[in-house]
Structures are given as C-alpha cells and as structure tokens.
Amino acid sequence: MTIQKQIYCRKPTLSEMERLFALGATHVAWGVEPSAAPELELSRLIVAQARKERIGTVVLVGEPRIDALERVALEVAPDFLLVAAEHIGQGIDEQDLPGLARRLGPGTALMMSVPVRVAGSRAELDSIARAQRYQEFAGSLILDTRLDPEDGALCGCTGRTNDWDVCATLVRTVRCPVMLAGGLSPSNVAEAIRRIRPWGVDACSSLERPDRSKDLDACRAFIREADSADFATARGA
C-alpha cells in the first residue's frame, strides 16, 4: 500500500500548495481561524484545487469550539478536520465529537490528534487508550509529540520526535488509519516507516524556511525518502 505523505503548512498560500501537489504530497494540512474571512476563502480555494488533483485536505480549526469546527467543515469542506489534542477538555468536550462526526457532510471526517510522549520521556500518557476511544468516531488519527509538562506540554509543530515504541504498539492496536507526526524529516522518515508502519507520515518544522514557508527541496526529499521506505517495506525489507 502506498504511504500517505502529508505536509503541514503554517503559512499556506495557494501557489505553495500547488507546488506540494506537484512534488507528490498525498495530503496537505493547514490551520484556519474561523473568524478570518480571507483564511476561509483561501482554504476553500485550496480544497477546490486539491480535489481536482485528488490530494487530501486537512484543516485544523484555531478556535476550540464545536460550533466553530462545524462551521468550517460546512464552509470549507476539507477531507479531514484535524482536532488538536490541546483543544480536548479546553473548549471541546470529547463527548460531543461522535455527534459532530455524524453531522459532518459525507466528504469530511475527523482526524483526531493523539498526543505521544516526546522521545526519551517516561511521562504517563494515555495515548493508546485515547486512540482506542477516538477510532469509534474518527476517520483517522494523527500521532503527535507532546512535550513534557516542565517544557510547557506543547503538542503540535514541536519539531521533536516521540516515543516510537508507543507509536508502533498503537498502530498494531487500532483499526483506523494512523498518520505519524512529530519531528519527522528527510533523514528519519524512512526509519520511522519501517519501525512503525503507519498509514501515513506528516512533517512541518523540518521542512520550513525561517519565515515558515516551505523549503521545497526539503519537501521533495521527505517525499522521496518516504516512498523509498514504502518500497522497501512492501518487499519485507
């Protein structure tokens, strides 16, 4: 099976997205503030263009409210709404998500962010239990690095790898598609795919220039390395 290759853009533009489509990304992801009309308009344009090219779209809603997620789903119609780990219990009640998933249009599913402890940490985190609950209503999961509490407990775009043993166990335990994220780069993505065997891989920080636009050479290398591991994995390497 082809490995999915998702690139998260912190400063999306239509032309940057079109370049990523041409490089072979299978999914593009970005954040949107539901009260910002220009961001909603740009998001609609990206989704329309991606659909023509059969590229998956993933939108993270900046406002942690169920009605904001629902409005963005209706107005932008991405393939996935990415629900940020830090929004659960901080504006979004997990109990409201199965209902939201049922109300979404047929073309939009939830991609639930599952926090995984940062590599080297021994922090207690219920990643596998969460994933098992989320798979009951989500279309996919994204495993993302959660920094330790003493480092701010940030989750998302940390540029840090996470506990790959937890990720490998989690992938074997759940039945829904799992996207691996957190500190992936051209130099470690092939090894991550071989060890964890996820449905897809996502990267953000390692593919950025200082102004947060995407470094297209790095994106090309990330996609090439992911595909090379996929090829090797398919042959039992």
Ligand SMILES: O=C(O)c1ccccc1NCC(=O)[C@H](O)[C@H](O)COP(=O)(O)O
């Ligand atoms: O998933 C989240 O909870 C999240 C929160 C805030 C911003 C982005 C978030 N997810 C986006 C992603 O999944 C990123 O692409 C992922 O964090 C990868 O980041 P990096 O470690 O910088 O490659």
